[in-house]
Amino acid sequence: MAGRLSRVCVLGLGSIGLPTAATLASRGVEVIGCDIDPRVVARVNAGKPHVREPDFARLLAAAVQTGRLRAQGEPAEAEAFLIAVPTPVGRDHAPDLSFVDAATRSIAPLLRPGDLVVLESTVPVGTTERIAADLAAARPDLAFPRYGETPPRGAVHIAHCPERVLPGAILRELSANDRVMGGLTPACAEKARALYAMFVTGALFVADCRTAELVKLAENAFRDVNIAFANELAAICERLGVDVWTAIRLANRHPRVAIHRPGVGVGGHCVPVDPWFLIASAPDEARLMRTARTVNDDQPARVAARIAAAASSVRDPVVACFGLTYKADVADLRESPALAVVHALAERGGMELLVCDPWVGALPASLAKYCSVRLVGLEEALARAAVVAFLVPHAAFRGIDPEWLACKRVIDPAGVLAGG
Numbered sequence: 003m004a005g006r007l008s009r010v011c012v013l014g015l016g017s018i019g020l021p022t023a024a025t026l027a028s029r030g031v032e033v034i035g036c037d038i039d040p041r042v043v044a045r046v047n048a049g050k051p052h053v054r055e056p057d058f059a060r061l062l063a064a065a066v067q068t069g070r071l072r073a074q075g076e077p078a079e080a081e082a083f084l085i086a087v088p089t090p091v092g093r094d095h096a097p098d099l100s101f102v103d104a105a106t107r108s109i110a111p112l113l114r115p116g117d118l119v120v121l122e123s124t125v126p127v128g129t130t131e132r133i134a135a136d137l138a139a140a141r142p143d144l145a146f147p148r149y150g151e152t153p154p155r156g157a158v159h160i161a162h163c164p165e166r167v168l169p170g171a172i173l174r175e176l177s178a179n180d181r182v183m184g185g186l187t188p189a190c191a192e193k194a195r196a197l198y199a200m201f202v203t204g205a206l207f208v209a210d211c212r213t214a215e216l217v218k219l220a221e222n223a224f225r226d227v228n229i230a231f232a233n234e235l236a237a238i239c240e241r242l243g244v245d246v247w248t249a250i251r252l253a254n255r256h257p258r259v260a261i262h263r264p265g266v267g268v269g270g271h272c273v274p275v276d277p278w279f280l281i282a283s284a285p286d287e288a289r290l291m292r293t294a295r296t297v298n299d300d301q302p303a304r305v306a307a308r309i310a311a312a313a314s315s316v317r318d319p320v321v322a323c324f325g326l327t328y329k330a331d332v333a334d335l336r337e338s339p340a341l342a343v344v345h346a347l348a349e350r351g352g353m354e355l356l357v358c359d360p361w362v363g364a365l366p367a368s369l370a371k372y373c374s375v376r377l378v379g380l381e382e383a384l385a386r387a388a389v390v391a392f393l394v395p396h397a398a399f400r401g402i403d404p405e406w407l408a409c410k411r412v413i414d415p416a417g418v419l420a421g422g
């Protein structure tokens with residue numbers, strides 16, 4: 003059984019890496035956080051979080067004040083290296099692994115026999131094996147494991163331990179969720195388990211790295227396909243004059259049915275991205291996943307067309323869009339389909355757009371450039387708009403009195419009024 007690790011280097015201090023680094027520090031581990039963005043390094047060393055999560059500011063401040071967490075622009079020697087850098091897709095939806103490759107290159111000179119390298123970033127199947135091969139090429143003086151083979155003595159350990167936290171509940175889920183420890187070899191998985199056992203109370207399941215990579219991608223592809231089904235059902239209900247929220251509520255009373263929530267599309271930088279990693283690896287097989295991506299990507303345009311149609315029946319239309327973030331009760335705008343809806347309406351023109359979102363302090367640059375778009379409070383939005391569209395089911399919108407919406411045209415793809 004592998005022993006306790008006392009010094010860990012975390013590469014990438016974003017939504018995943020920074021809470022993980024601070025949590026490890028809170029367990030008494032010396033953590034060196036490394037980020038290529040100097041603003042991130044400066045903020046972390048000042049104990050100021052750039053990741054907005056409940057209770058996180060206190061955890062980070064304590065980690066920095068005790069000296070257990072410090073940030074810098076370069077990685078440093080450690081017993082374990084944890085890579086949590088972005089893995090986006092390019093314009094053609096091809097996986098962009100350039101950040102993973104750069105992070106891997108940066109730790110190669112620091113590795114010593116027996117060290118652990120954990121890839122936390124979500125990656126296509128086969129990436130963990132590839133970075134092991136890259137490290138082996140960069141460090142011919144060290145022994146590295148190979149998939150399915152018994153590792154030589156003193157080999158570096160390499161594993162993929164994907165993250166599955168929910169933004170808005172990252173700290174709690176970081177510890178409480180079950181995790182998959184995907185080792186290049188069983189010894190690698192065991193070494194990874196020793197690291198995660200220091201802060202995870204959920205179950206730690208050992209698997210091989212290919213399986214761990216696939217499990218993570220399957221989780222998000224499952225959600226994407228199911229949301230596409232719900233969005234398609236919403237479109238069918240609209241055509242047939244059936245309330246989709248009532249239909250879903252009743253269908254879900256079936257003991258083996260659990261239809262997801264429809265909405266304005268799929269956002270964030272995981273669910274709309276990760277299925278492409280599977281589609282790119284097996285394009286002939288991943289037909290359903292590809293269709294689901296198309297259905298969900300088309301959803302903002304569909305919703306914008308519905309809102310525009312409602313606005314066209316009003317003179318000098320003022321349209322209030324409730325919600326801009328990519329999902330309810332978070333401040334994150336990344337890949338937000340609600341933002342895409344407002345953007346499509348602004349491009350179309352012919353209406354004044356009032357955006358109301360309690361989680362957003364200022365309009366993003368992509369909307370601020372339109373003089374027809376303003377960020378306003380709830381009262382102004384309700385007082386002035388003739389057309390109201392609920393794009394994100396923020397809790398703050400649930401208290402809106404339906405009487406305030408009387409005489410307005412209401413479009414509610416987010417199901418705020420349906421209580422969905």
Ligand SMILES: NC(=O)c1ccc[n+]([C@@H]2O[C@H](COP(=O)([O-])OP(=O)(O)OC[C@H]3O[C@@H](n4cnc5c(N)ncnc54)[C@H](O)[C@@H]3O)[C@@H](O)[C@H]2O)c1
Pocket residue numbers: 013014015016017018019036037038039042086087088089101104105108122123124125165166167168169271272
């Ligand atoms: N955010 C989530 O909810 C979530 C959930 C599960 C999995 N993931 C996955 O975790 C990974 C990280 O996501 P995130 O949300 O933390 O990203 P992020 O964009 O919030 O942060 C990534 C950080 O990595 C830094 N970085 C880039 N290249 C680097 C390098 N070579 N060395 C050091 N730092 C570098 C960036 O400057 C940035 O600060 C991605 O693969 C993502 O898909 C994210």
